[in-house]
Amino acid sequence: MYVTISAQKLEGSYPQSVSGYVAYLEKENEGVSKEEMEHFFNQYGEAINREEVIKEIDSNTAKLKKTEPKFYSITINPSQRELRAINNSVTDLKRYTKAVMEAYVTSFHREINGRNVTIADIKYYAKLEHKRYFKGSDTEIIENQKYASEILKLKQELRKFPMEIQSAQKGTQPTAKKAKLVKQRELHKRIEQLEREAPHQLHGKRIVQGMEKPGNQSHIHIIVSRKDATNSVSLSPGSTYKASKVTINGKEVKRGFDRNQFYKDAEKVFDRMFAYNRNYVESYKARKLLKHKPTKFFLKVLQLPSNEKALALKLLKEQQVPVTTIPTNKVQLAIKALKQVKKGIDVGIRSSSIGY
Incomplete structure (x- = not known):
């Protein structure tokens, strides 16, 4: 489970209205029947329309x-x-x-009128999406890029040919034009060859940005107001404070939001609700260790019981973390091999959201 929290920005600044983001989240409803549409929902309602979402969020920004x-x-x-x-x-x-939003509110180190924050104190709207599209940071796009660049260069060269050459038929042109026609056909053949040779293909075509990803891609976007439901208290999950106290106007006030705890709880909720047997490498704890202490992470993987280790290595490979060079039986060789795979670690972390 990969969960993120971010403050939306538009051209470097925070938008004054949620309308643009709501419009973005409505993109999958374009061109589909009413029965197939996904609507906003929250703890208290289903099929909430976009106008209500915009009104409720935009009017909840006091001070x-x-x-x-x-x-x-x-x-x-x-x-x-x-x-x-x-x-x-x-x-x-x-x-x-x-259930995740219940865990969200318990991650605040805050009090409202002397009590802990509850689900009734926040204003949020969620939207389920079923599709994802390849973007520039995906491994498939990165590794296809040199082919894409050469193809683009060849296509630009093709555009230099006069229209009469581009539409010419073999045997109908003078010698000079025939030479250009041969060159043009050579360029087309090279483009076709590069399209085939690109390492990442989908349905017989080179994977490019904007192409829909295969498999189950369902995920949820949640819009949560910075202010509480009464529009009087600021509840920021972006706080740099995990759990602390500060004195304001002579009164001691709790502050902070524990992101680590929230991410862990979101994972635990899924496992408990659906009796899911989570492998070590699927855990937030493991992803964090992979990012900050990769050597320790891989040693931990190698020490797992045989069945769990086999699944862990399979999942890592599917996440495109390069584990093929890591021996599974000699720890010292594994440590040496880690130096060869560090470049792939960040890619693996990014892929972990939907890769396995």
Whole structure:
């Protein structure tokens, strides 16, 4: 389970309205029947329309400066393995989202009127999406890039040919034009060859940015207001404070949001709700260790019981973390091999959201 929290930005600044983000989240509803549409929902309602979302979020920004975020975006990205475990069920994903938001409020080190923050104190709207598209940071796009660049260069060269050459038929042109026609055909053949040779293909075509990703890609976007439901208290998951106290006007006030705890709890909620047997490498704890202490991470993987280790290595390979060079039986050789795979670690972490 890969969960993120971010303050939405537009050209380097925080948007003063949520309308643009809502419009973005409505993109999958374009061109589909009413029965197939996914609508916004929250703890208390289903089929909430976009106008209500915009009105409720935009009117809940009292005393916030233009330089402060008015809302936050939370994304819940189950892996394909997790989605298979629940049969990609829309009902289960929505039920899980509501449980995650319960975990969200308990991650605040805050009090409202002398009590802990509850689900009734926040204003949020969630939207389920079923598609994802390849983007520039994906491994497939990065590794296809040299082919894409050469293809683009060849196509630019093709555009230099006059239209009469581009549409000419063999045997109908003078010698000079025939030479250009041969050159043109050579360029077309080279382009076709590069298209075939690109390492990442989907349905017989080179993977390019904007192409829809295969398999189950269901994920959830959540818009949560910076202010509480009464529009009087600021609840920021972007706080740099995990759990602390500060004195304001002579009164001691709790502050902070524990992101680590929230990410762990979101994972635990899924496992508990769906009796999911999580492998070590699927855990937030493991991803964090992989990012900061890769050697320790791989040694931990190698020390797993045989069945768990086999699955872990399989999942890592599917996440495109280069583990083929890591021996599974000699720890010292494994440490040496780690130096060869560090370049792939960040890619693996990015891929973990939906890769396995």
